[in-house]
Each structure stands twice: as C-alpha cells, then as structure tokens.
Amino acid sequence: QYSYGDVSQRVFPEGFKFGVATAAYQIEGAWNEDGKSENIWDHATHENPEWIDGKTNADVTCDSYHKFKEDVKLMKDLGVNFYRFSISWTRVLPDAVEGSKLNEKGVAYYNNLIDELIANGIEPYVTIFHWDTPQSLETHGGWLNDTIIDNYVYYARQLFISYGDRVKKWITFNEPQQICEQGYETAQKAPFLKLHGVGDYQCFHNVVRAHGKIYRIYDKEFRPVQGGEIGITADAVYAFPKTNSVSDQMAAEQFIEFYYGWFIHPIMIGNYPPIVIERVDELSKQEGRVTSRLPKFTEEEIDMIKGSSDFLGLNHYTTILATFGDPDSFPNPSHDRDCGVLTSRDPSWKPSAAPWLYEVPTGFYHLLLWIKEHYNNPRVIITETGWAGSGEELDDPDRVQYIRNYLSELLKAIYDDGCNVIGYTIWSLMDNFEWTYGYTNKFGLTYIDFEDPNRTRIPRTSYKVYQKIISTRRLISD
Numbered sequence: 405q406y407s408y409g410d411v412s413q414r415v416f417p418e419g420f421k422f423g424v425a426t427a428a429y430q431i432e433g434a435w436n437e438d439g440k441s442e443n444i445w446d447h448a449t450h451e452n453p454e455w456i457d458g459k460t461n462a463d464v465t466c467d468s469y470h471k472f473k474e475d476v477k478l479m480k481d482l483g484v485n486f487y488r489f490s491i492s493w494t495r496v497l498p499d500a501v502e503g504s505k506l507n508e509k510g511v512a513y514y515n516n517l518i519d520e521l522i523a524n525g526i527e528p529y530v531t532i533f534h535w536d537t538p539q540s541l542e543t544h545g546g547w548l549n550d551t552i553i554d555n556y557v558y559y560a561r562q563l564f565i566s567y568g569d570r571v572k573k574w575i576t577f578n579e580p581q582q583i584c585e586q587g588y589e590t591a592q593k594a595p596f597l598k599l600h601g602v603g604d605y606q607c608f609h610n611v612v613r614a615h616g617k618i619y620r621i622y623d624k625e626f627r628p629v630q631g632g633e634i635g636i637t638a639d640a641v642y643a644f645p646k647t648n649s650v651s652d653q654m655a656a657e658q659f660i661e662f663y664y665g666w667f668i669h670p671i672m673i674g675n676y677p678p679i680v681i682e683r684v685d686e687l688s689k690q691e692g693r694v695t696s697r698l699p700k701f702t703e704e705e706i707d708m709i710k711g712s713s714d715f716l717g718l719n720h721y722t723t724i725l726a727t728f729g730d731p732d733s734f735p736n737p738s739h740d741r742d743c744g745v746l747t748s749r750d751p752s753w754k755p756s757a758a759p760w761l762y763e764v765p766t767g768f769y770h771l772l773l774w775i776k777e778h779y780n781n782p783r784v785i786i787t788e789t790g791w792a793g794s795g796e797e798l799d800d801p802d803r804v805q806y807i808r809n810y811l812s813e814l815l816k817a818i819y820d821d822g823c824n825v826i827g828y829t830i831w832s833l834m835d836n837f838e839w840t841y842g843y844t845n846k847f848g849l850t851y852i853d854f855e856d857p858n859r860t861r862i863p864r865t866s867y868k869v870y871q872k873i874i875s876t877r878r879l880i881s882d
C-alpha cells in the first residue's frame with residue numbers, strides 16, 4: 405500500500421502551474437445588465453424555479469460582474485499562476501448568431517478582468533463555453549441543431565479577436581458529457597430535455613465538430629500571430645471494476661469509453677471509440693432502426709477533429725465502481741443502455757455534501773495512467789477538482805485532506821509514471837451557484853454569505869493551505 409507520507413519531499417516540477425476556476429453563470433450575476441441577453445440558465449431558473457434547490461438562481465450570485473477586482477485580489481494573495489474563468493456568450497453577443505453585433509459593455513467587462521489579472525501576474529485561462537447557451541439559439545434546438553456550429557465558431561472568433569493578444573490558453577468546451585447527457589438526456593441541467601439516446605448523440609456530434617472547426621481556425625489564423633494554445637475539457641470520472649472479474653473490468657473500460665472516450669477519442673485518436681460505434685449501431689438495429697442513432701463523421705471531419713487539442717483538460721472529482729447491468733433496467737433507447745454499466749460506490753469512500761462526490765484519491769492516479777496509456781501521454785491540465793461542503797464553516801479539514809491526498813497521487817503519477825501533467829486547478833475560488841443544487845453545495849476555498857449584500861469573500865482554512873502548497877511547491881504538513 406502506498407503511503408502519502410512518501411511524497412512530502414517531492415517538489416512540483418518547474419513550470420508546473422497552479423490555478424483556481426469559476427464559470428460565468430455561476431459567479432457573475434448581472435444577468436440582464438449592460439445589454440446582456442438571456443441564456444438557458446437564466447430562462448430555466450426564472451421559468452421553473454422549482455427545478456433548483458431552494459428555488460434560487462444566479463441573478464446576483466457572487467456579483468463578480470461588479471466585484472472582479474476583489475476576486476483578482478483574492479487570487480493574487482493566494483498566489484495562483486492562472487485563473488480559469490468562462491465568458492458569457494450572451495454578454496458579448498446578445499443576439500448570439502453569426503454576424504451579429506458585439507455588445508461593447510460586455511466586451512469591456514472581460515477586457516477589464518483580463519487586464520486586472522495580467523497586472524497582478526495571473527494568466528487568464530478562458531473557457532469559451534461553460535453551459536450557458538443563448539436562449540435565442542435554444543429556441544431553435546440549441547446543440548441539437550447543427551447551425552449552432554457556425555454560430556459558436558463566430559462567437560469564439562470574436563473572442564480571439566478581442567482578447568487573443570492577452571489570452572494564451574483557450575478551452576473550447578467545458579465537459580461535453582454534461583452539456584449533452586445532462587442537458588439533453590437526463591434533464592439534470594438546462595435545457596432540461598429527455599431525448600434519450602438520440603438528442604444527446606446529436607448534441608455530442610455538434611459539440612465535437614464545433615470544437616474541431618474552431619481549433620483549425622485558431623491554428624491557422626490566430627496562432628501564428630497570437631501564439632496561444634487551445635484545447636478541450638472532459639468530465640473525467642474514473643471507474644474501478646466492482647470486483648476483479650473480467651466482466652467488471654470490461655464494464656469499467658466501457659464506462660470510460662462511453663463517458664468521455666466518446667469525445668476524447670475523436671480528438672486524440674480519430675472517430676468515436678470502436679466499442680461505442682459497435683454497440684450503438686447494433687442496438688439501433690435491434691430496435692428496428694434503419695439508421696443508427698449514432699451520427700457518423702465524414703472522412704474530412706475525422707481528419708479535421710483528429711489532433712485538435714494542444715492539451716487535454718481534465719475535470720476530475722471522483723470515481724465510481726462499474727459492473728454490467730440488466731439491459732431492461734435502463735430506459736430504451738438511452739445512452740445508459742448503450743453503455744450498459746451500473747455504477748455504485750465503495751462503502752469505505754468518504755462522501756461529500758454533493759451526492760455524487762466521494763473522495764477516492766487512487767482513482768485520480770489511475771485515471772492519469774489510463775489517459776497516458778490510451779492517448780499516448782498527452783499534455784494534461786487538471787482544469788477542475790474540488791470538494792463540496794454544505795455549511796458555513798471556515799475551517800474545512802475535509803477539503804484540505806481531499807486536496808492534499810489528490811495532489812499526492814498527482815505527484816506519484818508525475819514522478820513514478822512520467823504522466824505529462826502541467827497544471828492543476830481547484831474548483832472553486834469561492835462558493836457559487838452550483839446549478840440545480842443552488843447554493844446548497846459549497847465548493848469554495850473562500851466562503852460567501854449569499855444573504856450578505858456585500859457578498860464579502862472570507863478565506864477558509866483550505867485557502868491558506870493551498871497558498872502554502874503553492875509558495876513552497878510541496879505538500880509539507882503544517
């Protein structure tokens with residue numbers, strides 16, 4: 405058994421960077437200020453407040469639209485090398501569509517934020533899309549309609565033009581898995597649709613093609629002048645086999661391929677994973693369909709998408725146990741049935757306040773090995789990881805332990821196995837609006853009382869511990 409103590413003397417490699425992350429809808433507030441139009445989260449939380457814990461929304465949330473200088477100050481004191489934030493599409497392009505006009509005030513907000521970061525020695529890492537689809541595009545099918553590809557490409561291009569002189573790290577999409585499965589299959593996220601095993605696949609297909617298309621544009625038109633990098637971020641849950649049986653080992657592998665192999669494979673290797681193509685085509689046939697529910701890429705698209713990421717972003721929080729389930733236990737058709745895997749948790753794993761999040765540090769290590777082996781040791785940035793509490797506590801030993809244990813495993817993967825991980829990001833700088841969980845799940849290194857009109861940011865113990873890890877570049881204990 406590996407002991408965490410062993411790594412206390414290991415130093416994070418030179419050039420390894422530390423950051424914190426947020427996303428526009430979760431922190432900005434100012435939902436209709438200065439010309440911003442409605443996105444799918446504004447729409448859903450206003451039309452159906454009962455879908456959100458406590459019927460809350462992010463109309464104000466952390467009020468970072470007005471308080472970004474405080475946020476930057478917090479990060480400066482924390483000592484992070486970079487800040488990963490997202491841009492709100494409807495703030496910069498209220499009409500959203502290709503050819504529409506930039507909203508000057510919206511553009512200025514991010515200019516000011518970026519300038520403030522750089523003045524304080526913090527690199528901006530920009531997520532172009534973190535789930536806040538313009539409502540005006542959702543009305544026309546959102547990610548189900550392939551016209552969204554050119555609208556997205558136009559939007560992203562405006563960002564390169566406006567900010568690319570200073571932004572050198574771009575992330576095209578945060579977690580395609582969540583956009584498509586939770587948005588269009590399980591109805592756990594906006595636009596809250598249940599288009600089991602059909603709509604989710606159309607969504608994926610459009611997201612991956614939009615990613616490839618904008619990568620090629622950046623590579624050809626912007627990189628030569630701006631010299632930055634562009635990649636994508638996966639929601640990388642790891643899967644252990646439930647038992648040592650061969651069948652459970654296959655289930656774990658299949659879970660990963662259906663969860664994020666799904667879109668990493670087209671980008672790193674080319675086309676959807678063979679197991680995904682095989683199973684969805686076969687099940688579609690059994691359902692009596694002439695055409696597979698899985699859309700097909702053209703040869704040109706396969707080439708365009710292959711190799712379209714300068715780094716691989718991984719959001720990694722947790723691990724599940726995998727075993728095959730009875731096909732009849734899943735909705736038919738559905739992505740879950742196509743995947744065929746039942747998930748569970750080991751009773752020994754420590755639960756957090758979020759029902760899906762358990763502490764499994766070794767899962768992180770095995771994920772990094774899996775990525776190295778399957779995709780030829782790509783450059784990886786951990787673009788999110790973090791722990792959910794539920795209360796107002798400023799002392800947060802569980803979060804501290806989670807961070808230390810996961811970082812131990814990260815050092816092990818780097819030093820013992822040569823995994824090419826170049827950065828690490830904690831979700832989140834501060835408590836914020838946690839989607840359908842509202843304000844009940846708190847991920848912040850910094851506490852915010854959402855009843856306090858000033859939204860005062862108060863650092864927790866974990867903030868101080870992370871500060872020390874960054875300044876010493878080691879996991880020394882206090």
Ligand code: GBH
Nearest residue numbers: 427578579582592639719759760788831838
């Ligand atoms: C990240 O996703 C998001 O990028 C970020 O916006 C978010 O705030 C952060 O996590 C913390 O949640 O509803 O029980 O079915 C992480 C992966 C996958 C975590 C979907 C929540 C929903 C589980 N997410 N999961 S459940």
